[in-house]
Amino acid sequence: MAIVAEPQQPDLREPAGWRRTSNRIATWLMVLAFVLVIIPLGFVLFTVIAKGVSIISWSFLTSGPIPPIVLPASVGGLGPAVLGTIEITALATVLAVPLGILGAVYLNEYGGKGPLARLIGFMADVMTGVPSIIMGLFIFAIWVLHFGYSGLAGALALGCLMLPVVIRSTDEMLKLVPDPLREASYALGATKARVTVTVVLPAAIGGIVSGALLAVARAAGETAPLIFTILGGTSVANTNVFKGANTALPLQIFSNATQPYTGAQARAWGAALALIAIAFILMIAARLVTARFTRYSR
Amino acid sequence: MSTVVKADPVGPAGSARLLSERRPLGDRGFQVLTLACGLLVLVILVLIAVSTTQQSTSWFSAEGLKIFTNNWNPAANQFGALAFIYGTIITAIIALVIAVPVSLGVALLLTEVVPYRWARPIVTVIDLLAVVPSVVWGLWGILVFAPWIQHIYASIGSGVNGIPVLGSLFGPPTSGASFFTAGIILAFMITPIVTSLSREVIATVPAIDKEGAYALGATRLEMIRGAVWPHSQGGVVGAVLLGLGRAMGETIAVALVIGSSPVITSHLFAPGYNMPAVIANQFGEASGEFRAALMGIGVLLFVFTIIINVIARWIVERSARRKRGA
Amino acid sequence: MEQPEQNPVATTSLPKPAALQESKPVSDTPGVAVFDTKNLSIYYGAFRAVTDVSLTVHENEITAFIGPSGCGKTTVLRTLNRMNDLIPTARVDGDVHYRGASLYAKDVSPIAVRRRIGMVFQKPNPFPKSIYDNVAYGPRINGERNKGRLNEIVERSLRQAALWDEVKDRLKHSGLGLSGGQAQRLCIARTLAVEPDVVLMDEPASALDPIATGRIEDLMHEIKSRYTIVIVTHNMQQATRVSDRTAFFSVLVDSKSDTRTGTLVEYGRTEQIFQDPHDSRTQAYVTGRVG
Numbered sequence: 018m019a020i021v022a023e024p025q026q027p028d029l030r031e032p033a034g035w036r037r038t039s040n041r042i043a044t045w046l047m048v049l050a051f052v053l054v055i056i057p058l059g060f061v062l063f064t065v066i067a068k069g070v071s072i073i074s075w076s077f078l079t080s081g082p083i084p085p086i087v088l089p090a091s092v093g094g095l096g097p098a099v100l101g102t103i104e105i106t107a108l109a110t111v112l113a114v115p116l117g118i119l120g121a122v123y124l125n126e127y128g129g130k131g132p133l134a135r136l137i138g139f140m141a142d143v144m145t146g147v148p149s150i151i152m153g154l155f156i157f158a159i160w161v162l163h164f165g166y167s168g169l170a171g172a173l174a175l176g177c178l179m180l181p182v183v184i185r186s187t188d189e190m191l192k193l194v195p196d197p198l199r200e201a202s203y204a205l206g207a208t209k210a211r212v213t214v215t216v217v218l219p220a221a222i223g224g225i226v227s228g229a230l231l232a233v234a235r236a237a238g239e240t241a242p243l244i245f246t247i248l249g250g251t252s253v254a255n256t257n258v259f260k261g262a263n264t265a266l267p268l269q270i271f272s273n274a275t276q277p278y279t280g281a282q283a284r285a286w287g288a289a290l291a292l293i294a295i296a297f298i299l300m301i302a303a304r305l306v307t308a309r310f311t312r313y314s315r
Numbered sequence: 316m317s318t319v320v321k322a323d324p325v326g327p328a329g330s331a332r333l334l335s336e337r338r339p340l341g342d343r344g345f346q347v348l349t350l351a352c353g354l355l356v357l358v359i360l361v362l363i364a365v366s367t368t369q370q371s372t373s374w375f376s377a378e379g380l381k382i383f384t385n386n387w388n389p390a391a392n393q394f395g396a397l398a399f400i401y402g403t404i405i406t407a408i409i410a411l412v413i414a415v416p417v418s419l420g421v422a423l424l425l426t427e428v429v430p431y432r433w434a435r436p437i438v439t440v441i442d443l444l445a446v447v448p449s450v451v452w453g454l455w456g457i458l459v460f461a462p463w464i465q466h467i468y469a470s471i472g473s474g475v476n477g478i479p480v481l482g483s484l485f486g487p488p489t490s491g492a493s494f495f496t497a498g499i500i501l502a503f504m505i506t507p508i509v510t511s512l513s514r515e516v517i518a519t520v521p522a523i524d525k526e527g528a529y530a531l532g533a534t535r536l537e538m539i540r541g542a543v544w545p546h547s548q549g550g551v552v553g554a555v556l557l558g559l560g561r562a563m564g565e566t567i568a569v570a571l572v573i574g575s576s577p578v579i580t581s582h583l584f585a586p587g588y589n590m591p592a593v594i595a596n597q598f599g600e601a602s603g604e605f606r607a608a609l610m611g612i613g614v615l616l617f618v619f620t621i622i623i624n625v626i627a628r629w630i631v632e633r634s635a636r637r638k639r640g641a
Numbered sequence: 642m643e644q645p646e647q648n649p650v651a652t653t654s655l656p657k658p659a660a661l662q663e664s665k666p667v668s669d670t671p672g673v674a675v676f677d678t679k680n681l682s683i684y685y686g687a688f689r690a691v692t693d694v695s696l697t698v699h700e701n702e703i704t705a706f707i708g709p710s711g712c713g714k715t716t717v718l719r720t721l722n723r724m725n726d727l728i729p730t731a732r733v734d735g736d737v738h739y740r741g742a743s744l745y746a747k748d749v750s751p752i753a754v755r756r757r758i759g760m761v762f763q764k765p766n767p768f769p770k771s772i773y774d775n776v777a778y779g780p781r782i783n784g785e786r787n788k789g790r791l792n793e794i795v796e797r798s799l800r801q802a803a804l805w806d807e808v809k810d811r812l813k814h815s816g817l818g819l820s821g822g823q824a825q826r827l828c829i830a831r832t833l834a835v836e837p838d839v840v841l842m843d844e845p846a847s848a849l850d851p852i853a854t855g856r857i858e859d860l861m862h863e864i865k866s867r868y869t870i871v872i873v874t875h876n877m878q879q880a881t882r883v884s885d886r887t888a889f890f891s892v893l894v895d896s897k898s899d900t901r902t903g904t905l906v907e908y909g910r911t912e913q914i915f916q917d918p919h920d921s922r923t924q925a926y927v928t929g930r931v932g
Contacts, residue, residue, distance in 0.1 A: 026742040027757065027838075031750030036782070040534035047428055050420025051437065057503050058444045061455045116352045123349035137353045139628060144356055146557060146624035147617065148564025150591045151363060154613045158366035177359055184356065210345035238448025241566040241595055267450045267567075274454045274571055282458060289451045296446045430729050527766040527828070530724060531779040531835060532756035541778055545769040 062293070069290025072283050078291060083252040083269070083284075086276050090283035097254035098288065101265040102295075104258045105168045105247065106237045109175035114229045116176075117183025118218070124184070125191040126213050138188070144181035152177045153242035166248040168258035171265070174242035179232040186228025190221040223310030227303040234299035238292055240267035266292050363617060371611030373604055382611065387577045389601075394608035398577040400615070402494065402589030406569065407562040409498025409583065410505055414562075415555055417502070418509035426517045427535060427543070445507035453571030456500045461491030461572055468493070468584040489584035492574035497589070500572055501562045509558040516550030516634065517543060549634035556627030560620050566591035590616045673700040673740070675839060675869045676721055681735040683716050685728065691716050694735075694905040696888055698839075703861060703870045705880040705911070708890035709926070713903020714873045717890070718841050720744075721871065722758040723751040740838075756783065759837035763844040765824035767816035767831075772799075772808050775816040775827055779835035794834055802830035803860050822853025829860065833868075840864075842872040846879065858883050877927060880911065887914040889923045 031037055077094045084093035120137070128134025156174040164170070194217050202212040218225070243249065248262035249272065255263045266288045273285035375382065378394055386395030421441065425434055468489035475481040520543050528538040574586020575596060594609045594616075601609055676698035683691040691713035698704045706714035716725065723744065725731040737744045744754060767775050776795045777785075785791055795812070799805040804826040808819075816827055825845060832840060842861075846854035861870055861883050874880055880887050888908040892901045907914060907923045918924040 029749040040536045043536040047420045047424040120352035123353035143624040150566040155363045208342040210342045240450045530760040
């Protein structure tokens with residue numbers, strides 16, 4: 018017969034000592050890391066909004082010309098720079114996004130696992146890490162020296178920045194489109210081009226647009242490529258994006274940031290607020306597009 | 316939905332033609348078009364290398380190996396660029412030392428600690444951090460952050476003045492615009508990319524491994540060390556290298572807060588300079604060999620960042636491949 | 642059935658949970674109740690995954706949970722060592738007692754629970770470390786630092802898992818380089834290294850070939866005298882081969898809301914369940930007519 022010991026209830030409480038302490042410390046450190054991220058972000062946003070909101074107005078954003086730096090912020094406005102940012106970024110988008118999408122189509126639909134596609138995909142990833150200033154120097158060397166400063170040159174530089182980003186994000190979206198969708202289209206006798214354009218791209222369009230918007234947000238805020246390509250000294254709006262020097266919001270911020278005059282600095286804060294607002298709007302738009310239109314993301 | 320598709324031209328009834336035998340011109344043209352767009356990536360990279368080198372040959376030939384000396388004096392036509400290389404490395408190291416622990420902490424927070432509902436807002440904060448343009452960081456840095464932190468530098472500086480190692484690192488001269496300030500701002504800027512990449516890497520650790528550790532009675536920290544870390548160390552190294560590449564190439568924020576002083580010094584709170592910053596700040600007024608020198612510094616920067624990015628991407632890809640194979 | 646092999650290495654330094662005792666072969670009078678559940682229901686959010694499970698698992702017995710897929714047997718198993726805590730929306734209703742103590746009481750630490758109630762998973766999951774470090778992981782996190790004692794523990798655990806002879810010369814090799822059957826025995830060794838009171842097994846042999854499966858089943862017989870084992874299996878023959886008691890779970894379909902909820906249908910001695918089932922659903926399942 019089995020000897021039954023007195024049943025004692027097991028002690029199921031948490032083991033005390035170093036194990037519990039080290040686990041708690043680790044968790045708090047992780048929380049601290051997040052706090053360390055929030056603090057500078059909060060600071061920057063708070064400062065930009067606080068200092069910029071008094072400058073920002075419709076006339077500030079639309080009227081020109083840009084006054085000399087000594088004048089206070091109430092004189093003139095940054096209209097030429099806003100126009101410059103819009104037209105140059107738009108041109109860059111028109112150049113880079115279609116080319117990027119087509120490049121991603123090659124990678125995903127035609128290239129597959131072949132060596133060339135793998136090389137292109139790998140170098141596209143590498144290219145996203147090329148500093149933006151290099152793109153500026155590149156376009157300077159290859160275009161500006163021959164054709165002069167222009168909004169187009171700036172758009173080329175920004176386009177080079179955007180291209181690999183668009184390729185990569187589009188490629189990710191195309192990968193998510195399930196193969197059965199393609200097969201159904203092939204089975205109806207469609208060519209690869211038709212399948213891609215009529216079935217695959219529409220299925221991925223939400224993610225593609227979202228990725229493109231984020232690329233635009235990044236490009237709109239870039240300064241370094243513009244220094245070497247649009248010159249930036251202009252004070253009046255240049256509506257011809259293909260000819261002649263131009264200016265843009267980031268350049269205005271850059272040149273005004275080092276000025277001792279309060280007017281110049283105020284204009285810089287106003288431009289910074291405008292720039293951040295543009296970037297945020299694009300980011301929110303990207304999220305809305307993702308939420309509303311992606312059907313196949315998991 | 317019926318799709319009317321123009322069939323391939325067929326021969327007499329009954330003769331079947333494989334689709335691959337003759338593809339319509341449009342289809343082939345489309346393929347060529349996409350290939351051309353893909354090749355654009357390689358073409359641009361090659362053109363960058365060629366054109367920028369071409370513009371800087373006068374510098375390379377005039378200075379030769381002297382480009383690696385600390386002798387930058389445009390007025391006297393001397394263009395040794397060592398100070399900028401030094402500055403690039405130092406600011407990048409400072410940025411990594413600050414950003415890597417923070418990024419890993421947030422990545423682990425997101426993957427292991429936070430319940431699903433809270434993950435979204437945290438990721439949003441990281442995305443917000445990523446979308447602030449470089450020039451805005453620079454503006455805030457030079458007009459708000461630098462004047463504020465200058466006082467802290469000054470107190471630390473006077474405090475450690477004279478102490479052997481600390482004094483030469485943190486002693487005077489101190490300035491708001493300095494190596495260290497640039498490093499801090501860079502840390503803010505590279506945190507998003509290191510965080511999101513680390514998070515991707517950590518998320519690929521199979522849940523079953525984590526469960527195995529928990530089932531043995533491990534605390535969360537013990538589980539992370541036992542199951543998560545061995546799987547993700549390779550990928551995290553890749554993520555850190557990518558952050559390094561970003562830190563080396565960030566231009567405008569650094570140009571505004573680094574102090575614009577081409578010196579090599581161990582004093583981290585002193586003003587300094589780095590490669591992208593000098594190009595951005597001085598290119599407008601440069602010509603002739605000066606301009607060639609700045610271009611050449613750009614070439615060096617291009618080479619450095621390409622090498623780092625290639626290594627980083629290769630590491631990340633290899634650890635992802637190993638995971639899929641395992 | 643052969644005598645269980647005497648383990649040469651018997652010393653251990655880990656604190657043994659209370660109330661473990663030498664066992665006798667299972668008789669009709671059941672031993673100490675290790676687990677006792679009453680009206681246990683498990684929810685994922687608002688969805689009731691398992692309902693009304695009341696059973697008692699006895700010491701030094703092998704208890705099998707069988708049933709068609711989706712009947713909640715793995716869910717119930719994971720409730721026994723608080724592994725369902727890892728799923729954010731999981732919730733437990735009813736009583737679950739382990740040797741008299743409530744497993745889901747306020748101050749109960751899942752870590753302490755899992756130290757006593759170990760688990761082997763369906764798919765072998767060795768850590769990407771050496772074989773030695775895999776087995777030593779548990780003792781190390783419990784504070785064992787002494788090299789000599791760790792060596793003893795590793796050898797003893799690998800012997801208990803019938804793996805020692807195959808790996809004793811390559812303890813420093815990676816645990817990932819083992820075959821499926823070996824890897825699973827490594828995971829068992831890893832679980833045994835902390836000397837738990839109970840070993841839960843979630844379809845431990847389903848990913849293995851028949852020979853490896855046979856090895857695992859032999860292992861279970863050998864360690865039965867020192868541990869209490871609960872095994873989930875979809876293989877009825879396996880249940881008859883290894884278990885002393887069997888619990889048959891099935892699915893209740895609610896036609897109105899089209900939800901499927903698992904529940905315990907019948908629980909008893911294995912011979913009785915398979916040869917003389919009381920419930921018609923049990924009979925239908927074990928005779929192969931359904932499931």
